[in-house]
Amino acid sequence: MMGEQKSEPQLFNYAVNLEKRVRANHPLRQIKATIDFGFVREEVAHCYGEKGNVSVDPVAILKMMFLLFFDDVPSERELMKIIAERLDYLWFLDYSLDEEIPDHSVLSKARARWGKEVFESLFIRTVAQCVEAGLVDGKKLHVDASLIDADAAKESVIKSSPELIAALKQAYRATESKLEDTTTPESYEAVNDRLMSRSDPDAAAVRRGGGDSRPRYHHHRAIDDQKGVITAVETTPGSIPENKKLLGLIEQHEKNTGSKVEVAIADYKYGRQENYVACAERGTASHMGDATAKQNHVRSQGIFPESAFAYDPVKDIYRCPAGETLKPRRLHWANRTIEYKAAKKVCAGCLLRAQCTRASNGRTLRRHEKQVALDLARAQAHSRAAECDRRRRRHLMEASFADATNNHHFKRARWRRLWRQQIQDYLIASI
Ligand code: SF4
Known part of the structure; x- marks a missing residue:
């Protein structure tokens, strides 16, 4: 059965009012005032029965896990030990000075019972x-x-x-x-x-x-x-x-x-x-x-850049600096590109070859199936x-x-x- 932590701001046994003991600009005060941890009760209600032992309040559990990371407490055992010693933690959790602090195992049990969705909601x-x-x-x-x-x-x-x-x-x-x-x-x-x-x-x-x-x-x-x-x-x-x-x-x-x-x-x-x-x-x-410009920077140094090749969208060909035609040869499914090449013997006999390619089978260009969108994005980048x-x-x-x-x-x-x-x-x- 789901328990509920009651806040008691009035004087405690030792005439200590935690509300007054936590300084006005304490970060936890701002968090407590701003963040609604109460949503968790509704979110995890289905995890608790109507009868049986009363559980630790889910709000207190969620706040404890929050504290674990907020203050980078070394472990859940350590957190449970120091809660009783820290007035600000007790106040944040709506615990009184003498209230029993739950065992650290309630946190791991709650995580397993609730799943990650509660934390995603937070x-x-x-x-x-x-x-x-x-x-x-x-x-x-x-x-x-x-x-x-x-x-x-x-x-x-x-x-x-x-x-x-x-x-x-x-x-x-x-x-x-x-x-x-x-x-x-x-x-x-x-x-x-x-x-x-x-x-x-x-x-x-x-x-x-x-x-x-x-x-x-x-x-x-x-x-x-x-x-x-x-x-x-x-x-x-x-x-x-x-x-x-x-x-x-x-x-x-x-x-x-x-x-x-x-x-x-x-x-x-x-x-x-x-x-x-x-x-x-x-x-x-x-x-x-x-990333491509970074990779190609060294590889394409000293040879014609791709911008030296003119694309003809009507004929779907490239025209190289020597005036030759590069036609579509292969489709690369994985990266959605089409490979364009001139005939091997054309490149082999070309006077501009040394400026154009180091590959034995001639220059190859790759065009993405959405090249216009790619060019636009690259220009922005x-x-x-x-x-x-x-x-x-x-x-x-x-x-x-x-x-x-x-x-x-x-x-x-x-x-x-x-x-x-x-x-x-x-x-x-x-x-
Ligand atoms: S090597 Fe081939 S692609 Fe390059 S300029 Fe010469 S003919 Fe054109």
């Missing part, structure tokens, strides 16, 4: 409040990602065939579902199919910089340009690249804020053809660094406005990640499994 509600307070403009969005160390040692990673790893993951899921109500959904995106951490099978073994490979998650984050409010987050295994989540974050931002994204800003890792085309088609300006936005992005994003890392236990998972890491990320983003 995050969405905080974003909505920021919008109401005029802290979110909604039109310019900065996107980035960061790797989070899973709560698993690198020695826990085993290597085997994809079939055996898939069977092991299935077995972990089955065991987990027997132990807890909430499990990692089977539909989440695939990770490296040859490696698996025995401690946390959802995390993927990936490297950060030149360091060791170890189990990690990827935290994908979008922040609004106006004040740096986090408006969208997604957590995936570490092997899911950041550029795959750009559109998902844009859509989540639009849903959470009710504003259409006019400009998407990110570094060159996001500046892929598929992201450029998708942004152009939805009317969002691409202020992302250009190379504009002066995009450069300014990317400079601002560095400052905003670094501040956002640094605050989360230094103050809110961002870089290391407290718990195991993807759904628990999602809870951690929602709580930190809410804070």
Whole structure:
């Protein structure tokens, strides 16, 4: 049966009024006044019966988990120990001085019983409040990602065939579902199919910089340009690249804020053809660094740039600087491009060959099926406005990640499994 924590602001046994003992500008006072944690009672009502033992109030539980990250308390056991000693925590939780503090296990049981949706709601509600307070403009969005160390040692990673790893993951899921109500959904995106951490099978073994490979998650984050409010987050295994989540974050931002994204800003890792085309088609300006330009910079040095070739949309051919015709030869399904080439013997006998190509079979051009949209997005990405936005992005994003890392236990998972890491990320983003 669901319990309810009653606030008693009047004098307590020891003539201590907690309301008066917490200073007027205490951050928790502002949070308590602003954030409505009460929504959780309705959201988790279905998890509690009508009869039986009275539970710890879900509002108090949610606030405890909030405190865990708000003050980066080392562990849940530690939090339960210090609550009794901290007047501000007691006041925030609506506990009296002599009230019994629950066992730390209530937190893990609540997470398993509630699932991640409650924490997602908390995050969405905080974003909505920021919008109401005029802290979110909604039109310019900065996107980035960061790797989070899973709560698993690198020695826990085993290597085997994809079939055996898939069977092991299935077995972990089955065991987990027997132990807890909430499990990692089977539909989440695939990770490296040859490696698996025995401690946390959802995390993927990936490297950060030149360091060791170890189990990690990827935290994908979008922040609004106006004040740096986090408006969208997604957590995936570490092997899911950041550029795959750009559109998902844009859509989540639009849903959470009710504003259409006019400009998407990110570094060159996001500046892929598929992201450029998708942004152009939805009317969002691409202020992302250009990954292809970065890759091609060295490779195409000293030879004719693609702009030296004229495209004829009526005949669907390119005309090269020597006046020869490059015709469509092959379709690349994976990246939605068509390959254009001149006949091998034409390039072989060409006087401009040394300036045009180093390939033995002649010059090749690739044209995306949505090349017009791609060209438009690329022009936006190379504009002066995009450069300014990317400079601002560095400052905003670094501040956002640094605050989360230094103050809110961002870089290391407290718990195991993807759904628990999602809870951690929602709580930190809410804070
Ligand atoms: S090498 Fe081939 S594509 Fe290049 S200029 Fe000569 S004929 Fe044209």
